[in-house]
Amino acid sequence: MRMLKVVGILLLFCITNIVAAQHIGSEQEFEELKVASRSGKPEALFTLGQVYEEGRYQKQNLKKSFEYYKQASQSGYVPALLALGRCYQVGIGTKPDLAQSFYYYSKAAEAKDGEGFYHVGDFYLNGVNVAIDTVKAIENFLKAWELENPDAEAVLRALPLSDFPQSDNIIYKRFLAKDGTPENQYEIGRSYLLGEGVEKDAKKALTYLESALAEGSADAALLIGTAYKNGDGLNPDSKKAVLYLLKAANLGSEQAIELLDQMDIQALADHNSVDYLHYSALLLNDKNDQYRLYHMYREGVLVKQDLNKALEFCQRAALQDHGQAMLELATMYRKGLLPLKKNALAAFKWYSKAAFADIDTAKYVVGEFYETGEAIDADTASAVKWYLQAANNGVQIAQFKLTRLDVLKYIDQNDVEYVTYQANLGNVSAQLSIAKYYIMLNGSEALGWLRKAEEQNSMEAVVLLGDIYLEGKCDVIPNEAEALRFYDKALAAGLPEAKLRMSRYYLISKGGTGEADPTDLALDFLGAYLQDIEKSGGGKLNLMAYEVKGDIYKRKQNVMLAINGYTQYIKNYEDSPYAMDALMDVMFKRAELLYEIGQFQSAQLESEIALAKLETVEEPVAEKGRWIYLRGKALLKQGDVGQGCKLLKEAKEMGVEIEPIFERVCLK
Numbered sequence: 001m002r003m004l005k006v007v008g009i010l011l012l013f014c015i016t017n018i019v020a021a022q023h024i025g026s027e028q029e030f031e032e033l034k035v036a037s038r039s040g041k042p043e044a045l046f047t048l049g050q051v052y053e054e055g056r057y058q059k060q061n062l063k064k065s066f067e068y069y070k071q072a073s074q075s076g077y078v079p080a081l082l083a084l085g086r087c088y089q090v091g092i093g094t095k096p097d098l099a100q101s102f103y104y105y106s107k108a109a110e111a112k113d114g115e116g117f118y119h120v121g122d123f124y125l126n127g128v129n130v131a132i133d134t135v136k137a138i139e140n141f142l143k144a145w146e147l148e149n150p151d152a153e154a155v156l157r158a159l160p161l162s163d164f165p166q167s168d169n170i171i172y173k174r175f176l177a178k179d180g181t182p183e184n185q186y187e188i189g190r191s192y193l194l195g196e197g198v199e200k201d202a203k204k205a206l207t208y209l210e211s212a213l214a215e216g217s218a219d220a221a222l223l224i225g226t227a228y229k230n231g232d233g234l235n236p237d238s239k240k241a242v243l244y245l246l247k248a249a250n251l252g253s254e255q256a257i258e259l260l261d262q263m264d265i266q267a268l269a270d271h272n273s274v275d276y277l278h279y280s281a282l283l284l285n286d287k288n289d290q291y292r293l294y295h296m297y298r299e300g301v302l303v304k305q306d307l308n309k310a311l312e313f314c315q316r317a318a319l320q321d322h323g324q325a326m327l328e329l330a331t332m333y334r335k336g337l338l339p340l341k342k343n344a345l346a347a348f349k350w351y352s353k354a355a356f357a358d359i360d361t362a363k364y365v366v367g368e369f370y371e372t373g374e375a376i377d378a379d380t381a382s383a384v385k386w387y388l389q390a391a392n393n394g395v396q397i398a399q400f401k402l403t404r405l406d407v408l409k410y411i412d413q414n415d416v417e418y419v420t421y422q423a424n425l426g427n428v429s430a431q432l433s434i435a436k437y438y439i440m441l442n443g444s445e446a447l448g449w450l451r452k453a454e455e456q457n458s459m460e461a462v463v464l465l466g467d468i469y470l471e472g473k474c475d476v477i478p479n480e481a482e483a484l485r486f487y488d489k490a491l492a493a494g495l496p497e498a499k500l501r502m503s504r505y506y507l508i509s510k511g512g513t514g515e516a517d518p519t520d521l522a523l524d525f526l527g528a529y530l531q532d533i534e535k536s537g538g539g540k541l542n543l544m545a546y547e548v549k550g551d552i553y554k555r556k557q558n559v560m561l562a563i564n565g566y567t568q569y570i571k572n573y574e575d576s577p578y579a580m581d582a583l584m585d586v587m588f589k590r591a592e593l594l595y596e597i598g599q600f601q602s603a604q605l606e607s608e609i610a611l612a613k614l615e616t617v618e619e620p621v622a623e624k625g626r627w628i629y630l631r632g633k634a635l636l637k638q639g640d641v642g643q644g645c646k647l648l649k650e651a652k653e654m655g656v657e658i659e660p661i662f663e664r665v666c667l668k
Contacts, residue, residue, distance in 0.1 A: 042077035066093025081108040098129035114147030170198040185212035193233040218251035246275040290317035326354035344375035364390035381410040388417040444475040459495040496532035566590035600637040607631035625654030
């Protein structure tokens with residue numbers, strides 16, 4: 001079978017030679033060729049050999065043909081070397097001599113001729129005048145293939161290439177890479193990148209490695225990434241390094257993950273690239289990027305549409321309490337969107353999770369489930385609760401649903417959600433209630449509700465806005481001018497509370513008041529406020545009036561009247577955890593005055609009461625620290641040095657600065 005193939009090759013060679021010889025078109029050209037051959041030109045000698053072999057213009061003379069081929073070969077003319085190899089192989093113009101045939105084919109191969117390599121390989125493969133050597137056969141066929149011999153590839157594919165021991169042979173690697181297997185593409189790319197068995201060629205290296213990567217080779221991505229990172233064969237480029245290392249990490253390379261941990265991925269990576277999103281979603285477990293990939297796979301954006309992968313990423317994000325992902329998953333279950341089947345109970349569970357994650361649409365849908373009894377027992381009270389929450393966040397259909405229900409039948413009118421609902425409907429009283437609630441929490445939401453109430457000419461809202469700007473509450477930067485503008489507006493409307501606010505303004509204000517004493521102005525406005533209250537029938541005083549009274553007389557150094565004002569505040573204080581800070585401030589003012597006038601035992605008792613109250617609420621350490629310090633000072637003044645110093649040490653550990661006189665006492 002092999003020799004039949006060889007004969008076919010030889011016939012093809014003969015036909016080629018005949019075609020070449022036919023270029024001699026006349027007797028005159030033949031004579032000119034003979035003249036050229038006498039000067040020893042190998043091309044002319046070779047062509048004469050063809051003419052005599054074919055019998056054109058002269059009678060066929062194979063011996064002459066052979067002689068001319070031999071003369072042409074003496075200068076290393078490759079076609080002549082191949083012709084002699086053929087002549088010795090089949091006996092054209094000479095006796096067959098396989099050793100000589102092999103010799104001339106080898107000489108052609110040495111001249112880098114593909115056909116020469118092919119014939120040498122065939123000799124080794126079939127053991128023609130040489131010992132059978134499959135390795136040498138493959139080696140020569142590979143060289144023939146590289147030189148584009150048309151028959152070498154077919155022979156190579158029929159041979160056991162997996163047994164070829166020269167795995168680092170660059171031609172072998174290129175031949176295997178021709179099949180497109182990622183392992184082969186990687187090997188040849190690596191050789192070109194690192195110069196293993198071949199000159200370095202970054203362009204060729206990237207071509208092969210990119211092909212391997214396209215087939216899912218983590219090793220190829222890792223190699224490109226590390227090359228860009230370290231400058232091994234490629235120009236250093238940290239951004240490209242991260243790009244390829246991300247690809248490798250996503251394909252399961254632990255080494256790539258370790259390298260990425262050493263790099264500033266946040267700064268170097270494109271956060272919108274598919275590779276980064278996969279790395280972030282799968283390896284960093286980022287729920288936001290999981291949710292982004294859900295949409296990308298569902299819609300086929302930058303990736304091939306894949307509903308199963310979309311579901312996987314949606315579930316991953318939902319399991320990490322991503323609100324929108326939970327909502328999407330719930331909707332998929334409710335509508336039976338592929339790849340899921342309808343499951344109302346599963347839908348309700350995910351809608352509930354999304355509602356608790358503060359997703360407004362989910363709150364409405366949960367209300368709908370409770371109202372209609374879909375998948376669960378109907379419960380109108382629960383429906384109202386969820387509709388209120390959704391309505392308060394702008395879900396209009398929830399507001400419509402509430403108009404069809406007797407809301408107060410199912411919920412208390414003082415419930416914060418119901419009050420908020422009424423506030424959204426424009427009820428000023430409700431708007432003020434919600435605003436005061438947020439003021440107690442020092443929340444910026446208070447401003448929005450007060451503005452709404454102000455738009456409806458609520459002067460109470462106006463003075464509250466003045467308070468916020470005067471004290472810098474609710475995330476507002478203190479602005480006395482703005483506070484004064486609000487107070488003036490309320491004064492012009494004749495609101496008594498505005499006079500009380502003006503009294504407090506002059507106590508707090510850092511701005512000048514001309515020649516007038518701000519404390520006197522504060523006292524005048526307080527008096528005017530008290531007169532207005534008395535004229536109106538002696539209604540209940542605002543607690544602020546007692547504190548302002550105490551502050552005014554404290555400034556005027558009338559300690560007893562100051563203590564009296566603070567005491568009235570404390571007696572009229574209505575217990576509320578949200579007003580605890582204000583109560584503590586007033587109690588501390590009174591305790592300090594008691595300490596100053598030498599009533600150390602009373603100051604100590606006040607401290608103990610305050611600390612007991614603070615145990616019931618979560619207060620900053622500094623708040624407790626000032627009381628502990630005051631109590632310690634009072635004990636020292638009463639002669640209890642041991643307990644007093646112990647408390648001072650405790651206060652100091654809480655960040656309270658200790659007065660030098662007490663430091664010295666405790667050091668002794």
